[in-house]
Amino acid sequence: MSRLIVVSNRVQPPSEEGGSNQGGLAVALSAGLRESAGIWFGWSGDETSEFTGSINFAKAQGVTTATIDLEPQDIEEYYNGYANRTLWPLFHYRVDLAEFERGFAGGYERVNARFADTLLPLITAEDLIWINDYHLIPLGRELRARGCANRIGFFLHIPWPPTQLLLSLPSHRELVETLFAYDVVGFQTEAWRDSFVEYCTTQLGAQLGEDDVLRHGEHAIRAIVCPIGIDTTEFVAASTSEPALKMHEAMTVSAAGRAMIVGVDRLDYSKGLPERFLGYERFLSARPDLHEKVFLLQIAPPSRADVQSYQEIRAGLEASSGHINGAFASAEWVPIRYVNKGYPRGVLAGIYRAAKVGLVTPLRDGMNLVAKEYIAAQDPEDPGVLILSEFAGAAAQLQEALLINPYSAEDISDALGEALAMPKTERVRRWTALMQNVRDEDVMWWLRNFVTALEGAKETV
Ligand code: ADQ
Numbered sequence: 041m042s043r044l045i046v047v048s049n050r051v052q053p054p055s056e057e058g059g060s061n062q063g064g065l066a067v068a069l070s071a072g073l074r075e076s077a078g079i080w081f082g083w084s085g086d087e088t089s090e091f092t093g094s095i096n097f098a099k100a101q102g103v104t105t106a107t108i109d110l111e112p113q114d115i116e117e118y119y120n121g122y123a124n125r126t127l128w129p130l131f132h133y134r135v136d137l138a139e140f141e142r143g144f145a146g147g148y149e150r151v152n153a154r155f156a157d158t159l160l161p162l163i164t165a166e167d168l169i170w171i172n173d174y175h176l177i178p179l180g181r182e183l184r185a186r187g188c189a190n191r192i193g194f195f196l197h198i199p200w201p202p203t204q205l206l207l208s209l210p211s212h213r214e215l216v217e218t219l220f221a222y223d224v225v226g227f228q229t230e231a232w233r234d235s236f237v238e239y240c241t242t243q244l245g246a247q248l249g250e251d252d253v254l255r256h257g258e259h260a261i262r263a264i265v266c267p268i269g270i271d272t273t274e275f276v277a278a279s280t281s282e283p284a285l286k287m288h289e290a291m292t293v294s295a296a297g298r299a300m301i302v303g304v305d306r307l308d309y310s311k312g313l314p315e316r317f318l319g320y321e322r323f324l325s326a327r328p329d330l331h332e333k334v335f336l337l338q339i340a341p342p343s344r345a346d347v348q349s350y351q352e353i354r355a356g357l358e359a360s361s362g363h364i365n366g367a368f369a370s371a372e373w374v375p376i377r378y379v380n381k382g383y384p385r386g387v388l389a390g391i392y393r394a395a396k397v398g399l400v401t402p403l404r405d406g407m408n409l410v411a412k413e414y415i416a417a418q419d420p421e422d423p424g425v426l427i428l429s430e431f432a433g434a435a436a437q438l439q440e441a442l443l444i445n446p447y448s449a450e451d452i453s454d455a456l457g458e459a460l461a462m463p464k465t466e467r468v469r470r471w472t473a474l475m476q477n478v479r480d481e482d483v484m485w486w487l488r489n490f491v492t493a494l495e496g497a498k499e500t501v
Pocket of ligand 1 (some may be wrong): 124197198268304306307339340381382383384385388405406407408409410411413
């Protein structure tokens with residue numbers, strides 16, 4: 041395998057005990073980089089008063105990292121602005137939350153150019169360059185403009201929005217055209233890829249040929265479907281590790297014979313948390329016979345706290361969980377345990393394993409790794425049941441989950457009743473099929489698929 045240079049907005053190599061609050065992207069990329077002996081380049085997460093382009097090299101857990109600091113204005117316009125207030129909501133179908141400011145777009149261009157200036161000297165002729173996610177869409181074009189002739193791939197971790205929504209982005213055409221600087225562009229599902237192809241054919245006049253090759257003017261790219269997985273072997277081991285066993289035991293004692301339903305999500309409006317609480321409330325109203333027999337543990341570490349819509353969702357969830365507990369709790373029973381902190385991976389695996397039901401109900405999600413982690417952590421002899429939103433990318437692979445519409449409180453309520461009553465033989469049957477997929481299509485499979493497509497790109501395009 042050629043040396044890989046992976047680029048993403050944030051670089052967060054795992055800590056010894058497996059990082060307590062890492063996004064799915066961080067978890068997946070570190071696992072992949074270990075195999076390829078490559079470099080992971082991106083923002084350190086730190087601020088500097090003036091951008092210098094100086095690179096900080098480090099090695100952690102077998103992963104070499106190269107990071108840069110950004111100026112406060114960069115962080116405000118590029119990260120909090122264009123990435124998290126414009127593209128993230130729009131690409132998750134929330135045009136109502138998207139903010140369109142020229143200053144944000146300018147900062148986004150500037151930071152992508154700074155990434156290119158700093159990264160270019162690290163690149164040698166045979167390197168494969170793999171750029172990740174919506175923060176860095178124009179980076180390939182910036183590298184090409186500086187003479188980089190390497191194979192460059194781009195992978196989008198989030199959904200690609202429907203054309204009619206994307207048209208609301210000022211300069212949508214310019215942004216999408218920058219993707220034609222890549223050799224390969226990867227998506228989590230066929231649905232997101234098809235949506236991209238539809239935009240390119242209807243708005244740019246691009247032509248789709250064989251082997252997913254999309255031609256536009258002088259350029260040809262391969263638009264591939266390449267769903268991300270988890271480090272399944274590591275996660276299965278984590279689920280029977282010492283911290284997991286301890287946590288499992290602690291949860292079993294504290295559950296006092298009640299069935300635990302678990303939700304684990306970054307606190308983000310795309311994850312459908314208010315709707316999930318409403319669905320659970322509906323379930324409590326519909327099933328008085330199960331009061332005191334179940335509880336929902338919702339773990340939601342805050343993210344992007346500088347963005348107002350994230351402050352609002354946090355306040356809304358505090359009110360909603362308080363309201364539900366106020367309406368249904370008794371002296372001995374609290375129906376929702378709502379926790380705003382991160383856990384080390386072993387501990388998290390122990391929590392998943394102790395839960396009879398995994399409740400994963402995003403309104404829109406590129407993939408959703410929590411669904412896969414929940415499956416990997418189960419006891420094969422007595423697995424829990426996964427309830428999964430049909431709008432998560434993971435639903436395309438995890439068809440044996442109980443698939444629901446996350447906007448429907450009734451769907452959530454019915455699925456909870458079905459999951460809690462499901463006989464063991466049926467739970468084992470579904471879990472076996474789900475686990476097969478989580479094992480076969482893991483993070484190494486994802487990495488190899490993408491890299492193979494990138495290596496072969498020049499021959500097919
Ligand atoms: P995210 O939106 O961050 O990722 P997800 O795929 O669910 O979403 O990954 C979240 C990760 O954070 C999981 O590995 C989970 O274990 C971890 N996590 C969440 N809460 C935690 C807690 N309290 N303690 C410890 N760990 C916690 C983006 C896209 C997804 C896509 C991934 C990868 O939005 O759709 O699946 O990238 O491509």
